[in-house]
Amino acid sequence: MSLYVSLYRAYQIARALIEKRPLAxxxxGDVDGVVSATLFKISRPSAEIVLAHPTDVARSPILRRVYWDFVADLPCPGKAKLRADHHVTNTPCADEEYYDPSAPASALLAYKALSLEGNATATRLVELAVETDTANIKSREALLLDSAVKGAGYRGKLYLVRLLAEKGLDALNDEKVKEWIARHEEVRLRTESLAEKIPVEEVTVVAFRKRLKLSYRYLTILLERRGAKFTLVLVPRGLFKYRVYAGAQPESSYDASTVASRLGGGGHKFAAGALFRATSLRQALEKALEAAKTGAGVDPQKVVVVSDYNCIKEVYMEGKNKKLVF
Structure with missing residues (x-):
């Protein structure tokens, strides 16, 4: 979380409290969250929308001090009137909960919680949220909306929420939104190109030596489409921080959320993640692999190490204790 975003969130909250407007x-991070926010904006046009990642909720004292009118697709920050969520790892705590881990998207629960059945714009947005959150994108609108969300910065996402609430999917024709879509399209194509170079097995583990301009969640989906039943992607995220993306084919016996929860994160059976600390890539890998072994029962024999877009190497476990040698 950048200092600018943190300060801007604080400004949003203070302004809404002074003006006595609803806070959501x-x-x-994704279409489901942005659509859920849009639904509240449709329901309460004067609302102030604040966006955050799960790690922000856990660590920000400001977010945790507010009594929110609405929370969606996030862990409960502590005090909320209404919350809509479908993450199995998030514990309910709001005054009124629309919580169902079997739901395909939090937006579907928000749609019901806010009594928006019959609203054509809301209905279509929820359909797109379900497509993206279940990694089953079939419509062009879902692909474009996903790219817009992934390509926009913090204030850009707030702009997108306002535009979606006012214009529905006509928002995708906005010039700013088109720029964000084009920006993420480059990332998507780059990710697809790299995915083709990675050897796939039933359990596929990929470790990056440095953070590249890729969509790592999308990478897990691409590897699963090529045959992997369980994927683990590890990426450096700053000094002594690593992000793990875990994925599992829905019909498989693997559960990605059990791996992420052991590293302090969460998510769903088929998609989960965590941000954790480690002093080196080797230590981060050892932590992630131990979590995968105890959480999902996987014991991979090798790791694919990516140094750059064209530098990919398979590293095998060696010795009695299966130590990584690279």
């Missing part, structure tokens, strides 16, 4: 908190 939703996930900043």
């Amino acid at each position: 908190l939703s996930d900043a």
Whole structure:
């Protein structure tokens, strides 16, 4: 979380409290969170929308001090009137909960919680949220909306929420939104190109030596489409921080959320993640692999190490204790 975003969130909250307007908190990371926020904006046009990631909710004292009117697709920050969520790892705590881990998207629960059945714009947005959150994108609108969300910065996402609430999917024709879509399209194509170079097995583990301009969640989906039943992607995220993306084919016996929860994160059976600390890539890998072994029962024999877009190497476990040698 950048200092600018943190300060801007604080400004949003203070302004809304002074003006006595409804406050909503939703996930900043994906279409499901943005659509959930949009639904509240449709329901309460004067609402102030604040977006955050799950780690922000856990660590920000400001977010945790507010009594939110609405929270969606996030862990409960502590005090909320109404919350809509479908993450199995998030414990309910709001005054009124629309919580169902079997739901395909939090937006579907928000749609019901806010009594928006019959609203054509809301209905279509929820359909797109379900497509993206279940990794089953079939419509062009879902692909474009996903790219817009992934390509926009914090204030860009707030702009997108306002535009979606006012214009529905006509928002995708906005010039700013088109720029964000084009920006993420480059990332998507780059990710697809790299995915083709990675050897796939039933359990596929990929470790990056440095953070590249890729969509790592999308990478797990691409590897699963090529045959992997369980994927683990590890990426450096700053000094002594690593992000793990875990994925599992829905019909498989693997559960990605059990791996992420052991590293302090969460998510769903088929998609989960965590941000954790480690002093080196080797230590981060050892932590992630131990979590995968105890959480999902996987014991991979090798790791694919990516140094750059064209530098990919398979590293095998060696010795009695299966130590990584690279």
